[in-house]
Amino acid sequence: MKYALKKIVTIASTLLVISLLTFGVFQILPGNPVDIILGVDADPLQVKALTQQLGLDLPLGQRYISWITGILKGDMGNSIRYQVPVEQLLKQSLPVTISLTLMSMLITLIVVVPVSIFLAKHNNKKVGVLISFIMQIGIAIPSFWVGILLVMFFSVTLHWLPSGDYSPLSQGFLNYIRSLLLPSLSIAIGSSAVVIRYLKTTILDNMNMDYVRTARSKGVARNKVLYKHVLRNALLPTITILGMLIVNALGGSIIVENVFNLPGTGHLVITGVANRDFPLVQSVVFYLAATVVFINLITDLLYAIIDPRIRLT
Amino acid sequence: MNDIKEEVSFIEIKGLCKYYNKKNNHILKKSYLKAVNNFDISISKGEIFGLVGESGCGKSTLGKMIANIVQPTSGEIIFKGIKTGLLPQKEKQKTFRKIQIVFQDPYSSLNPKKKIGWILEEPLKIHYKLSQNERQKKVAEILKIVGLDNEYKDRFPGELSGGQRQRVCIAAALMLEPEVIIADESVSALDVSIQSQILNLLKELQCSKNLTYIFVSHDLNVVHYISDRIGVMYMGHLVEVGKAEEIYLSPAHPYTRALFSVIPSIESEQERKPVILEGEVSSVIEPVTGCPFEPRCKEALSVCKREFPNKTEISSGHYVFCHQAEKSYKT
Amino acid sequence: MLKKYLGNKNFVIGASLVMFLLLLLIYSFINLPYDPNKMDTSNTFLRPSPSHIMGTDNFGRDIFSRILKGSQSAFLVGIAAVGISMIIGVFLGAVSGYFQGWLDKIISVIMDAEMAFPGVILALIFITVFKNGIFNIAMALAIMTIPRFFRITRSGFMQIKEMDYIAAAKARGASDFRLMFLHILPNITSSLIVTASLGFSTAVLSEAGLSYLGLGIQPPDASWGKMLFEAQSYLLIQPWYAVIPGTMITLMVLGFNLLGDGIRDVTNH
Numbered sequence: 058m059k060y061a062l063k064k065i066v067t068i069a070s071t072l073l074v075i076s077l078l079t080f081g082v083f084q085i086l087p088g089n090p091v092d093i094i095l096g097v098d099a100d101p102l103q104v105k106a107l108t109q110q111l112g113l114d115l116p117l118g119q120r121y122i123s124w125i126t127g128i129l130k131g132d133m134g135n136s137i138r139y140q141v142p143v144e145q146l147l148k149q150s151l152p153v154t155i156s157l158t159l160m161s162m163l164i165t166l167i168v169v170v171p172v173s174i175f176l177a178k179h180n181n182k183k184v185g186v187l188i189s190f191i192m193q194i195g196i197a198i199p200s201f202w203v204g205i206l207l208v209m210f211f212s213v214t215l216h217w218l219p220s221g222d223y224s225p226l227s228q229g230f231l232n233y234i235r236s237l238l239l240p241s242l243s244i245a246i247g248s249s250a251v252v253i254r255y256l257k258t259t260i261l262d263n264m265n266m267d268y269v270r271t272a273r274s275k276g277v278a279r280n281k282v283l284y285k286h287v288l289r290n291a292l293l294p295t296i297t298i299l300g301m302l303i304v305n306a307l308g309g310s311i312i313v314e315n316v317f318n319l320p321g322t323g324h325l326v327i328t329g330v331a332n333r334d335f336p337l338v339q340s341v342v343f344y345l346a347a348t349v350v351f352i353n354l355i356t357d358l359l360y361a362i363i364d365p366r367i368r369l370t
Numbered sequence: 371m372n373d374i375k376e377e378v379s380f381i382e383i384k385g386l387c388k389y390y391n392k393k394n395n396h397i398l399k400k401s402y403l404k405a406v407n408n409f410d411i412s413i414s415k416g417e418i419f420g421l422v423g424e425s426g427c428g429k430s431t432l433g434k435m436i437a438n439i440v441q442p443t444s445g446e447i448i449f450k451g452i453k454t455g456l457l458p459q460k461e462k463q464k465t466f467r468k469i470q471i472v473f474q475d476p477y478s479s480l481n482p483k484k485k486i487g488w489i490l491e492e493p494l495k496i497h498y499k500l501s502q503n504e505r506q507k508k509v510a511e512i513l514k515i516v517g518l519d520n521e522y523k524d525r526f527p528g529e530l531s532g533g534q535r536q537r538v539c540i541a542a543a544l545m546l547e548p549e550v551i552i553a554d555e556s557v558s559a560l561d562v563s564i565q566s567q568i569l570n571l572l573k574e575l576q577c578s579k580n581l582t583y584i585f586v587s588h589d590l591n592v593v594h595y596i597s598d599r600i601g602v603m604y605m606g607h608l609v610e611v612g613k614a615e616e617i618y619l620s621p622a623h624p625y626t627r628a629l630f631s632v633i634p635s636i637e638s639e640q641e642r643k644p645v646i647l648e649g650e651v652s653s654v655i656e657p658v659t660g661c662p663f664e665p666r667c668k669e670a671l672s673v674c675k676r677e678f679p680n681k682t683e684i685s686s687g688h689y690v691f692c693h694q695a696e697k698s699y700k701t
Numbered sequence: 702m703l704k705k706y707l708g709n710k711n712f713v714i715g716a717s718l719v720m721f722l723l724l725l726l727i728y729s730f731i732n733l734p735y736d737p738n739k740m741d742t743s744n745t746f747l748r749p750s751p752s753h754i755m756g757t758d759n760f761g762r763d764i765f766s767r768i769l770k771g772s773q774s775a776f777l778v779g780i781a782a783v784g785i786s787m788i789i790g791v792f793l794g795a796v797s798g799y800f801q802g803w804l805d806k807i808i809s810v811i812m813d814a815e816m817a818f819p820g821v822i823l824a825l826i827f828i829t830v831f832k833n834g835i836f837n838i839a840m841a842l843a844i845m846t847i848p849r850f851f852r853i854t855r856s857g858f859m860q861i862k863e864m865d866y867i868a869a870a871k872a873r874g875a876s877d878f879r880l881m882f883l884h885i886l887p888n889i890t891s892s893l894i895v896t897a898s899l900g901f902s903t904a905v906l907s908e909a910g911l912s913y914l915g916l917g918i919q920p921p922d923a924s925w926g927k928m929l930f931e932a933q934s935y936l937l938i939q940p941w942y943a944v945i946p947g948t949m950i951t952l953m954v955l956g957f958n959l960l961g962d963g964i965r966d967v968t969n970h
Contacts, residue, residue, distance in 0.1 A: 074814035079826065186710075197955035199906055201913050202929060202947035209936050209943065311821055312910050316933070326822070327914055330829045338829050342822055350817050439868050463874070471872055479865040483887040493873040539869070546873060 153321035161244040173256035195250030204243035300356030386445035407606035420597030438466035470543035474555035476535035480527035487523030533564035612688030712963025718956030729769035770923040781839035790850025798858025857889035891968040898961030
């Protein structure tokens, strides 16, 4: 319990710093944002209206407080470009990103466990070395390029899958999956490579430990040891990896959504950046960062629950 | 500056304490790890003072406090009559420069990325305005004194053996012409044959430069070989001190007797019966009233549990902290 | 010493790739076959031929020359990002790890907060505020990379500070500054090199992503990421246009990753 409290305090201070950083950066704008948006020769009345709308006539501290309390209440102001409340845009975009994240995580998980076990078994053989090298390529390859290649192959050449656009669940499950498949694969390839490398090393480390030797000398078959003991111990740090996976998927989705033209949160941020839509970017970025922090919090707590040693530090 | 100078021996340690905070300190009930507890000793110039005790008794910490590497929690270190605790930072560092230390592990006491010559030249660069030639001459000189050829100055520590590295450490300690050297288990990590070489080197240096040594070790034979006087430490306390030969032949404290009883010895006249210590080591963390050795002492009296023993003089210069001795040698 | 490096597969493959790319870079300064920005609308979508080794794009520009030019931006951004972040990150890490106390706590909290941002987002914020342009991108990527150098320097300093040779040098009069930069720092250089190599590949990958999104290097300057974006619209007509820049990015990232891993393997045995 004490650990949880300590963690929550850390999280709170991290969030505070993030909010200050996010807010602060947008205030250092060279030049008045109103001028940037409306142009230098704009009608003074319009300038005044926009200034008031953006709350730029209020002192700095007050602006920060009103922004933060707004976020906590769910009111993030209006998007300049779209002239609708930011949280509305956010709400619309979330299902897409969440679907994408979940699907890519699912694919990753399915692939990772068997491949890691295979690599651990065949670590020093030619096959193992070859596949490890392929993993290295998987880490190096840009996800958006993978997306393009997949489109080239599966859409343009084979016409099996769509090359873009999102088909919501409401319009049929099959089409929903089809529209998410290639994007998820693009993210999953990179994530899998990273996790496999990590998991393989953890499995190998465990296999070399004394408790395995003890079990083997007692006559337990190699595979049984592997699955019953080693995997359990190796999966523990994998929970950390899960957290990492979600964060990776979130980050990856930002670009991949653009490749496939999916109207998710990542796409929202990018458009906001391109349009210099400050209220939008400011709040969405904070929201994304806070999500990452919470995911890490949950991961750490889970870890502490499973491994009692952590609680005592 | 009258309150800083005092007419005392070369090194005077008074009531020196080092307490470390326990990890899980409650707000109301603070307890400490008392590594060194109320230590008093006087050391004369040119003396080789041996400090023995088992691992964890605080002797290393004491040595490091005298070398100004660890700051005391309370107590005084009076060096050449100067109360060092009262000095301002810069003066303090200048004073302690005359007290140098040689560590135990020859593998972690030299910077692996620097050549021997660089390591030895550095203190000269920092403190004196010499030309490069003059510095290199001095380095060659010191290397010769510790028995190493001048070509060693271009080598890296990784290329040297344990014994050679320890010679370099001694050389490094000598660069600033110190008056005191703290040898903190300096030979403990070496092969026995190398140990005697280094010990002899230390003895020679002491003679030629009139150095004062504080020789910290858990190895009784080594301490007996090199020391003029020996101090015995147990759990942060001094329990016995006296001339080396006397401590070796007629130890007065039960702990000292136990320590010296188990070393195989060719010289000793009497048949020593090994004294096996039983009982638990009382924790250095729990507050202790009475004699710290009481739980393991075969000759413990009821008073030993209640009161901390006073200092008893057994013979000239031979002191012990024990209620039994108090009884027999009423001063 | 050198033999150890040559025996490590990661190092050998990584170093070869990096050398290959460096050769391309050098070649790009000496002899660009065509002006990478020169459009030639009568010669669009040419297939690879002796006069245009990789063909031409939708504007008739020689693809090979653009690839060469792109290597310049990639290296420039990578070196700038790593260089700046190394100087700042190592300095902060050294101060934090050596002195600790409240200064360390404050800086660490800020760094942890920064690491919580998925990398690209951080760069995005920076670019929103300061607009794009090669310097700003390098700065954005540098800020993204600082925590890596900070962490590794800090932990290295904290560890080495406790070593006997530091206490000995201190007893002989070495100042804090001297201890930090002449004694401790040389002992972490190998981990810094590894971090630099891995940081370089991350920077290149991020820059490619940003350019792909149109938030990075602006036209008409060539960037492999931007070329990928352009290629996406012409997959039916000119499929190899999408393959080449992607391969280059992958090779560069792969090369520096393997190089970093190799050095790490050798120095950690």
